[in-house]
Amino acid sequence: MLRPKMILIDVDGTLVDSVPDLAFCVDAMMERLGRPPHGEAAVRNWVGNGVERLVRRALIGQLDGEPDEADFEAALPIFLELYADNTSKRSVLYPGVIEGIAFMKGAGYQLGCVTNKAAQFTEPLLRDLGIRENFGLVVSGDTLPKKKPDPMPLLHAAQHFGVEPAEALMIGDSVSDVKAARAAGFGIICMSYGYNHGQDIREANPDAVIDAMVELKGLLAAEA
Numbered sequence: 001m002l003r004p005k006m007i008l009i010d011v012d013g014t015l016v017d018s019v020p021d022l023a024f025c026v027d028a029m030m031e032r033l034g035r036p037p038h039g040e041a042a043v044r045n046w047v048g049n050g051v052e053r054l055v056r057r058a059l060i061g062q063l064d065g066e067p068d069e070a071d072f073e074a075a076l077p078i079f080l081e082l083y084a085d086n087t088s089k090r091s092v093l094y095p096g097v098i099e100g101i102a103f104m105k106g107a108g109y110q111l112g113c114v115t116n117k118a119a120q121f122t123e124p125l126l127r128d129l130g131i132r133e134n135f136g137l138v139v140s141g142d143t144l145p146k147k148k149p150d151p152m153p154l155l156h157a158a159q160h161f162g163v164e165p166a167e168a169l170m171i172g173d174s175v176s177d178v179k180a181a182r183a184a185g186f187g188i189i190c191m192s193y194g195y196n197h198g199q200d201i202r203e204a205n206p207d208a209v210i211d212a213m214v215e216l217k218g219l220l221a222a223e224a
């Protein structure tokens with residue numbers, strides 16, 4: 001059984017199914033720009049690298065590449081305004097999250113949150129879904145100069161809690177979480193259900209893949 005001294009948890013695709021709100025806002029933005037909508041399935045493959053990348057991907061209709069910069073400058077404020085009003089309306093916690101968090105808290109683990117979502121959206125989302133107070137630290141996509149897959153936010157959290165990276169665990173859903181955890185020297189467990197740009201997260205070789213957060217009961221020690 002693992003007994004990490006600190007556990008960091010990703011938001012989108014790990015704790016929260018946020019795509020219904022993100023897709024609503026992408027499509028409303030496209031409509032305002034006089035362009036056709038993409039739908040939830042497309043947007044699901046584009047989440048995970050922050051709002052700005054999401055808007056860029058929506059404008060070009062694909063994962064990789066760059067839109068015209070003037071188009072991006074026009075689209076971003078529209079998206080930000082829409083998402084400010086639609087941060088949590090359609091977003092829900094995944095099954096097993098409440099029980100998984102309760103298990104980790106009850107077992108005495110220090111919990112933090114590390115997301116690429118901008119802080120102006122992360123904080124209200126976690127609050128609206130009733131889970132903010134479980135996390136001693138929340139590192140958002142714009143908290144530091146670099147975001148995942150860079151190890152910076154993970155190492156920042158380890159320092160905050162006074163924990164060595166080798167004694168730290170990341171729980172995520174995408175290849176960015178795996179890369180950040182490996183670069184930081186953390187362990188990494190992934191959720192099978194999240195957003196990984198259409199790829200099976202097993203291909204990124206995390207230490208373990210689980211179908212619900214409550215399955216952590218089988219991997220993490222329940223007592224010190």
Ligand SMILES: O=C(O)COP(=O)(O)O
Nearest residue numbers: 012048049050115116117
């Ligand atoms: O892309 C985002 O905005 C956030 O994604 P994450 O919570 O999975 O890091």
Ligand SMILES: [Mg+2]
Nearest residue numbers: 010012013173
């Ligand atoms: Mg994620």
